[in-house]
Amino acid sequence: MNHSPRLIDMTMISRFLFGPFRPGIEAQRPLLYRIAYAWCHDPALADDLVQETLSRAWTRRAQLRDEAALKGWMVSIMNHCWLDHLRSRRDFDDVDDLQDELESAVESPDACCNRQEVVACVRAAVARLPLGQRQVLTLVDLEEFGYAEVAAILDIPVGTVMSRLSRARASLKNLLDPAMRQPAVRTLLRSVK
Amino acid sequence: MTPVVSDETLHAFVDGELDVAESETLIARIRDDKELAQRVCALRTLQSMVRLAYAEPPVAAGRELRPAPRRQFVQRCAYGCLVLVAGLSGGWALRGLEPQAVASVPVAAQSGFQTVSLTQAADPNRVMLHLDSAAPDKMLAVLDQAERLLDEAERQGRAMQLEIIANSRGIDLLRAGVSPHAARMARMTQRHANLSWVACSQSIARFTNDGEKVVLLPATQTAPTAIGEIITRLQQGWTYVRV
Numbered sequence: 325m326n327h328s329p330r331l332i333d334m335t336m337i338s339r340f341l342f343g344p345f346r347p348g349i350e351a352q353r354p355l356l357y358r359i360a361y362a363w364c365h366d367p368a369l370a371d372d373l374v375q376e377t378l379s380r381a382w383t384r385r386a387q388l389r390d391e392a393a394l395k396g397w398m399v400s401i402m403n404h405c406w407l408d409h410l411r412s413r414r415d416f417d418d419v420d421d422l423q424d425e426l427e428s429a430v431e432s433p434d435a436c437c438n439r440q441e442v443v444a445c446v447r448a449a450v451a452r453l454p455l456g457q458r459q460v461l462t463l464v465d466l467e468e469f470g471y472a473e474v475a476a477i478l479d480i481p482v483g484t485v486m487s488r489l490s491r492a493r494a495s496l497k498n499l500l501d502p503a504m505r506q507p508a509v510r511t512l513l514r515s516v517k
Numbered sequence: 518m519t520p521v522v523s524d525e526t527l528h529a530f531v532d533g534e535l536d537v538a539e540s541e542t543l544i545a546r547i548r549d550d551k552e553l554a555q556r557v558c559a560l561r562t563l564q565s566m567v568r569l570a571y572a573e574p575p576v577a578a579g580r581e582l583r584p585a586p587r588r589q590f591v592q593r594c595a596y597g598c599l600v601l602v603a604g605l606s607g608g609w610a611l612r613g614l615e616p617q618a619v620a621s622v623p624v625a626a627q628s629g630f631q632t633v634s635l636t637q638a639a640d641p642n643r644v645m646l647h648l649d650s651a652a653p654d655k656m657l658a659v660l661d662q663a664e665r666l667l668d669e670a671e672r673q674g675r676a677m678q679l680e681i682i683a684n685s686r687g688i689d690l691l692r693a694g695v696s697p698h699a700a701r702m703a704r705m706t707q708r709h710a711n712l713s714w715v716a717c718s719q720s721i722a723r724f725t726n727d728g729e730k731v732v733l734l735p736a737t738q739t740a741p742t743a744i745g746e747i748i749t750r751l752q753q754g755w756t757y758v759r760v
Contacts, residue, residue, distance in 0.1 A: 358574050367577035386642075386676040389713065439569075446570035464532055465567040471534050490524050496563060 348394045349381050355395065355467065356402055362462040363406060365451045373409065377402040396469065400477040403459070410455075449499040457492035460485050522546070522553060531560045633757040642670065643755040645680040647747060648687035653697070656690050659760045660698055660705070667709045677711060680750065684717035684743035688724075691716045693732045706736045717743035 356377055360370035380401050388397050450458060459478060463469045471489075475482040522543065529535050530543050547554045644666060648659045663679055670677035681690075689695050691714055696702065705712060714737045721731045721739070733739070740746035751757055 358571050361574035362571050367575050370574070371577040386678070386711070389678070389711065442566060443570045446566050450567065450570065461567065462571070465564050466571055468532075471529070471532070486525055486528070489528055493528065493560065493563060494524065496567075497559065500563070500566065 348391070349378060349385065349398070352381075352395060352398050353378065356398060358466060359399060359462055360402060360406070362450060362466060363455075363459060365447060369409070373402060373405050376405045380405065395467070396473050396477050399463065399467075399469075400479070403478055445500060446496075449496050452499065453492050453495060456480075456484075457488045457495075460488040461492040461496070464489055522556075527553075527556055527560060531557065531564065633751070633759075639756045640754055641756070642675055642677045643679075643750075643753075644677070645682055645747065645750050645755055645757055647743070647757065647759045648681065648683045648690060649685040649743075649759075651686035651689040655687075655760055656698065659690065660701060662758070662760065663712065664705060667705075667712060671709075679709070679712050680715055680755075681713070682715045682717070682740070682743050682746055684720045688716045688720050688731070688733075691733050691737045693734050696734060699734060702734065703736070713738060715740050715743075715746055717746075719743075 353374060356374045357370055360373040360377075361367065364370055364373070377398060381398050384401070388394060450461065453461065456478075460474055463474045463477065464471070469477065471482050471485050474485045478485070526535075526543070530540060535543065547557060646659050646662055648655060659681060663681060667677060667679055683689075683691050690698065690702075693699065702714070706714070714734070716733055716737050716739050718739045719742045721733075724731050747757055
């Protein structure tokens with residue numbers, strides 16, 4: 325007997341039967357993917373993280389009491405998935421150490437000229453930030469979470485959120501300084517053409 | 518000269534974390550201080566660059582293969598058939614089950630409370646109890662019901678959500694200093710994570726207008742109107758019980 329089609333049928337049926345009650349969970353996919361990508365800069369890994377987050381969110385959906393907090397709740401689940409992944413990837417006793425470690429494998433960005441290059445530059449610069457700073461920065465800048473929300477999601481004090489954000493933006497500014505001065509004018513000129 | 522504005526303050530300003538008064542003071546300063554304006558501008562630029570960088574994250578190769586339109590169409594048809602079959606067989610199966618389904622919400626059968634649910638089978642895991650009077654026996658009944666339901670759910674290992682909605686005189690139950698059962702309610706809240714208390718803001722406003730000072734118990738939430746809350750919950754599939 326071939327079991328897999330039946331399994332797919334079952335998930336289809338359960339998705340169909342139970343999906344409509346919490347359409348919010350699946351709807352968070354693009355948002356989660358963007359954050360996950362900004363954290364790890366690896367499309368395949370980001371995809372896995374999102375998948376894992378969605379399935380964990382689904383099994384724990386009863387724990388969510390406030391519909392309005394869905395977004396933050398799911399991102400915090402993803403944070404746990406991400407930390408779990410890091411723990412399994414390298415044998416870190418303490419992930420906190422890792423939070424402040426500089427990921428230096430990525431090359432530093434040079435001057436950027438056009439839009440695609442700006443995008444690549446910024447991504448490279450963000451990838452160079454220590455993990456903790458990267459998480460705070462992406463949550464604040466990409467999804468406009470408040471400082472208190474970020475603190476709750478990552479389970480760190482608000483003061484830490486502010487100092488990490490501050491350091492992240494300072495080093496981003498340094499990394500991107502050459503890019504920031506030129507591109508505004510140049511891209512404008514290009515887009516007119 | 519006023520002291521230099523710290524980076525942290527500027528970040529908080531750009532991220533909308535400052536309160537109105539603080540923001541206004543800062544905006545006034547930015548207007549006069551060119552250097553400060555430049556710092557804010559640089560921050561905003563940085564922020565928009567980060568946003569731009571992740572506006573369209575690359576998709577993992579080979580992961581998001583979209584099914585061809587034809588296949589999608591076939592899939593939709595399959596879904597449609599599934600709905601039809603599920604509906605028909607569900608209807609047939611539920612034909613004789615109605616009394617049983619209602620009995621699964623034990624409140625209803627026992628003491629003549631009104632139970633309403635939009636779904637055919639009353640959902641025993643999501644129940645709201647509605648209290649609209651301050652009669653001592655009704656208040657007591659609400660708490661007894663709530664505890665009975667929660668305990669039963671716990672025994673059967675179900676994750677149950679229970680909401681107690683109070684309006685009109687019923688909000689006396691949720692008022693600090695007025696509620697005769699405050700200690701018991703605090704104990705219940707502590708024991709059951711999925712128990713919530715909701716007070717109707719409209720009723721509170723009415724009492725406040727009449728010169729009563731309404732202070733709610735710490736764990737209490739408010740909803741704009743009790744009726745609105747009840748309707749929303751019903752639409753989400755909750756079971757409504759009026760005590």
